[in-house]
Amino acid sequence: MAEIKVERRNAVALVTVHDPDKRNALTLDLSADLADAVAEAEADESVHALVVTGTPPAFCAGANLTALGEAKEEGLRAIYEGFLAVARCKLPTVAAVGGQAVGAGLNLALAADIRFANPKARFDARFLKLGIHPGGGMTWMLQRAIGPQQAAAMTLFGEVLNATAAEKAGLVHRVVDGDHDALIDAAVEFASATADVPRDLLITTKRTMRATRALAAHAEAVSTEVVPQLASLESPEFAARLAAMQASIHGAPKS
Numbered sequence: 001m002a003e004i005k006v007e008r009r010n011a012v013a014l015v016t017v018h019d020p021d022k023r024n025a026l027t028l029d030l031s032a033d034l035a036d037a038v039a040e041a042e043a044d045e046s047v048h049a050l051v052v053t054g055t056p057p058a059f060c061a062g063a064n065l066t067a068l069g070e071a072k073e074e075g076l077r078a079i080y081e082g083f084l085a086v087a088r089c090k091l092p093t094v095a096a097v098g099g100q101a102v103g104a105g106l107n108l109a110l111a112a113d114i115r116f117a118n119p120k121a122r123f124d125a126r127f128l129k130l131g132i133h134p135g136g137g138m139t140w141m142l143q144r145a146i147g148p149q150q151a152a153a154m155t156l157f158g159e160v161l162n163a164t165a166a167e168k169a170g171l172v173h174r175v176v177d178g179d180h181d182a183l184i185d186a187a188v189e190f191a192s193a194t195a196d197v198p199r200d201l202l203i204t205t206k207r208t209m210r211a212t213r214a215l216a217a218h219a220e221a222v223s224t225e226v227v228p229q230l231a232s233l234e235s236p237e238f239a240a241r242l243a244a245m246q247a248s249i250h251g252a253p254k255s
Contacts, residue, residue: 004033005055006040009188011048011195013041016055017108023061024054026082026104028075034082038089048199049191052086052112053096056180059121060105065130080104080136087111087137090203092194096187097121097172098180103130110141113206116190117163117172118183124160146171198237204228
């Protein structure tokens, strides 16, 4: 049965697109359920990060072509809503790509902050090969991730990147040797680093990074950061961590 599976691994929500017989192609229902899973993770105060993946053998083979062919604008936006929810997610996100990421599946991978891959990963824009104009913001995301030249090679000329080439291009942060389980374990372990960070600080910092990457001047970034930084300096979390650090340096006070 096609479904979105959600598993909690400590402070990480592992979200899996599960329809292996159809290579995890996104239908209207799967996209809606994926968006719901992201929203539930955001609403859960104990979740600090999200890992998204697909059940082998594919990561995600794109959008269901029958649904795509019948869609008007409203339908297209509904099909894309799943990966757009990942793109909008206020929590840190990691995509664990263990097979083909094609079309809208490439979009799902691009929607995450960080991408891990294993040797079976393939990154394939494919829209033009199918006679379809790219959608879901793929041209924007891909160019920002790997630059205009490599994005043109993939989008206009149909170049497909394997895991090694994707890492070299900067599309993938890390290639993990081994099977799908090894990939998921590595992605979850990486995402688990957020467990020790105050959740509000993660959310605020990710919001700031989105704002500053569009700025042209360093001075603008300083001004953008100063207000949330001052707020963090006044937080109970900082006070507690500062006290703990001072105690470790100077030793516990004598009674």
